[in-house]
Amino acid sequence: MNKKEVLEIRKQFTPANCAITRICGCYVDHEKNKKMESRDAFLSLPEEEAFKYFDIFKKTMSGTMGRNMLNMEFPLDSEMPGGTQEFLLKLRDSKLEDDELLEEFYDKIIESYIYEENYYIVLIHAMYDIPGKSSDGIEMFDASDNVYEYLLCSICPVALSKPGLCYNAEDNRIQDRIRDWIVDKPDKGFLFPAFTDRNMDIHGVLYYTKKSEDLQEQMIETVLGAKLPMSADTQKETFQMLIEDTLGEEGDYEMVRNIHETLNEMIEEHKEEPEPLALDQTDMKKIFEKSGVPNENMESFDKNFEETAGEKASLLASNITEARKFNIETPDVIIKVNPERMDLVETRVVDGRQCLVIAVDDHIEVNGVNVRTLKSGKAGSSGGTEEPAEIENFQEI
Template structure:
């Protein structure tokens, strides 16, 4: 699964789309303190008014929005080599059963028992089930034949916070008087779900029923209770954790100090791999041998230390980083240079223009620039160093 696979499903989640067939939606309103289900509803999508359809679809689309390995994760079911994982079987049942509400009710009960400790507000759990129709490509010329199509079945779950409006003082223009308002209706924050998932995962418009796509509201902070107890999946690592460990290996080899040009060269090497990934559509993985080549090409002599450092930090010799996790967007990603005086953001390609120097015992950060720097609309005075 890559960002194009996710986007291909997400773009279909819109009203009046002939390629999308939504069956039913089940929703459960739950009190956070007691874990009681105050209300549940099952309604066929075609029976909803247009505004309600649109709000639901925007909510489910949100579950498929965000950076892969930061907010969206493709996860594999545990111990599932022979297709014996019980959670996967449950997911397949929910996908195909005639009694959608009964099947989702079982999953809701499990969430209430084992995964909702982090929800600080009342919440709504919603499920949608449907199919997306994809046109077949002609293998000879690559053109799309819209007359021939196949369907991809899926269901999506979202967990949304509930907001209770505050009491307010109102003015009535008709009666010309002030009055108080005590809200009787709660607001479902469908624009910002806590978390959710889609089953199955998709790759190149083909279903992968041994995998599930998980979404978390907080970047690089998945709810491990949900992943492990509800989805029964193995969680490898977030993009942030991978990046930190990659550079922890580098730090173990070069020491606490490094030249900016070296870091810039590392990002350049990774950038080339991302370019290849963009062209091929295949995820670029960085294993031990790949890391050795990247560091050697960046001027770091790994000698015999890389393998022991890699094994000591990663815990296994066969671990592979995703290039996109270490530098998610090479063209626009900013790198921070921090100390107690200032925090400066700079593009990785410009790190070659940065130097830390000392003069008369005072440390300075020097950045080579081509144009005059400005401050509040003023050109800065240029002084001799």
């Protein structure tokens, strides 16, 4: 799925477009006991309650593709009779009216989801009448040929509200507030089947994780049985290892900067595309070559890539570089640079020591104090016309 397809499904979570037929829930305590279960026709819920659920469902389909929302495919064994895909299809086709299947589904999550506090499992069934689209992209609601029938699951932490005081209008006084168990935004969730090329794809599932580094591998294997992708954090670490292994001792600031600049240029060129920019071994090799990595270092690139990422792996550009910031770190100093002005920092040998040199053409602030303004004020108070001294910043590395 791409971001346009995700947005198309998200648009259903409003009163006007609602395609949800049924909602089921299971409240689980910190000891993994089922404390409450519910089954309702979604349209029978009170309006205010329905709006709260819409917020949960929208959040389950939000974030960055490849980081918070992950496309997963079912391996062949999961699609065999008795596999996880067959179970999910049965659950969907039951329209959540089979109590035995629901109990089995809850048990799978409770068995494999690692969470030490209370949580609420929400599961909905929906049927979306997919509108056709004209050649210019306009939706034609009277030209629909397909119905997308799906499940959306959200797993939400439930925490006790914070203690505090509140105003009692009946008694006209301030009193201790009653603490309630509050259902928070989802931590994990999934959409099945996937909505690929604006149609149902029973071979895929869209998985949501609030924290990119916490995928809950055991739950993915038990509940979905889908092929686990490389997490965003692992992709970034893999990319960093690839740079270090390829450049070796010859790696310097300028070369690493060039690689990130090339990546950012590609991201900028690709930003209007619905699909995230994925880079395979060939793509990554071209980036290194374009960034000026010496030919002798590139001789070992293919081997390094296969050892660190895998022979057929691909990395999402948005996961391995950050277009909004560029950090330079030493044990004692962190320098944050606007990615568009990485040229302001260069390396230079000063008094026999390797240093970072930062060009200063405008002004410097130290803890909010404009250094040049301060110097100008001092010059003026003595009646002189001395210009502020030029300042050079050298950071040893």
